[in-house]
Amino acid sequence: MSFTAKNTYYFEKPGPLNTEDAARFSVERAQELGISKIVVASSKGQTARVFYEAVKDTEIDLVVVTHVVGFREPGVWEFPSEIAEELESKGVSIIKGTHTLSGMERAMSGNPKLGGSSRTEAVAEALRKTVAVGLKVAVECTLIAADQGAIPVNDEIIAVGGTATGADTVCVIKPSHTSKYFDLQVREIVAMPRNR
Template sequence: MEKSITYLDNVGPENSENVLKLAAKRAEELGIEYVVLASTSGETALKAAEAFKGQNVKLIAITHQYGLKEGGKWEVDEDKLEKLKEMGVIMTTQSHMFSGVERAISKRIGGASRADVISDTLRTMFGKGFKVAIECTMMAADSGHIPVSKETEIIAIGGTRWGADVAAVVRPAHSFDFFNIQIREIIAMPRAKEEQ
């Protein structure tokens, strides 16, 4: 099979509409039924709902866990959350796969955890948006929002800081089975990455 990859000049939210359009096209071509994407406030999820409108896909938007920016608080905009519910988009969260308890241990006693190494490797080699897309895939799998099997393929979408600048076809896996995740196709990604 021959398939083109769209390489973006820069990271960031200015790529969102193009990346979402490309992802919707590829989902339709492959008959993919599940799309997982990162959306902190709900803004990118709203754009995705428009991009995938009329397609037979289930959109699962993954947001930051409660308390990440401020103790006990969720960063999702309540008005956007209501609109997303009306549009059939699932907005969910849980502890981040590449941080959580291991990051707390690293902060307290020093050193780097194995999860930090995986996270930093994905981030530096492929970019933050790519790391986010993989992390969100595991979060959606562990939340029970997507099926997990050797036959399942989803579209995973992530972004660098805000918006969407990465889209990939992924065979998902649960976090405890991380090494069974497969990146089947890269649909779009930035050529230059955010400097570390």
């Protein structure tokens, strides 16, 4: 049996105070494994900027997954366009994507005429509650990025999510497309909050 010890990090609390450490741990683990892509969630651009600073002197490509246009307000993209332009000019890929673990399902489950949760929402809630909110976000961003063709599905990536804002969960994931969800594998949890 072959086993290589690697570092796993636990944050005392979830949230944005962990973002810089999460970025550092992401790059560290990517370099240890020879992973060339980091996928990170960022809704307003601050997390994306922190991760860009962490990867800028490496050979690692950064893929930022943002909320879709209209997520909070019809017709509005909450990610600042000036930050998107700045990052894209530096080679960062910015992906706008519908939440694969809710999207249309939320419209139906929140409708009083239809009511009830869906199987997709049950998967999201299981990831969110049994491990970490950031794991759900990391998995969802991986699916979105794969569906947009921004990452290959045959190579491991580092995927990063957070609890509300910032980054606090770092994973090594073998991606899949949403339609093949159960082919996705969370292979390592590099960092996560202990208390949620």
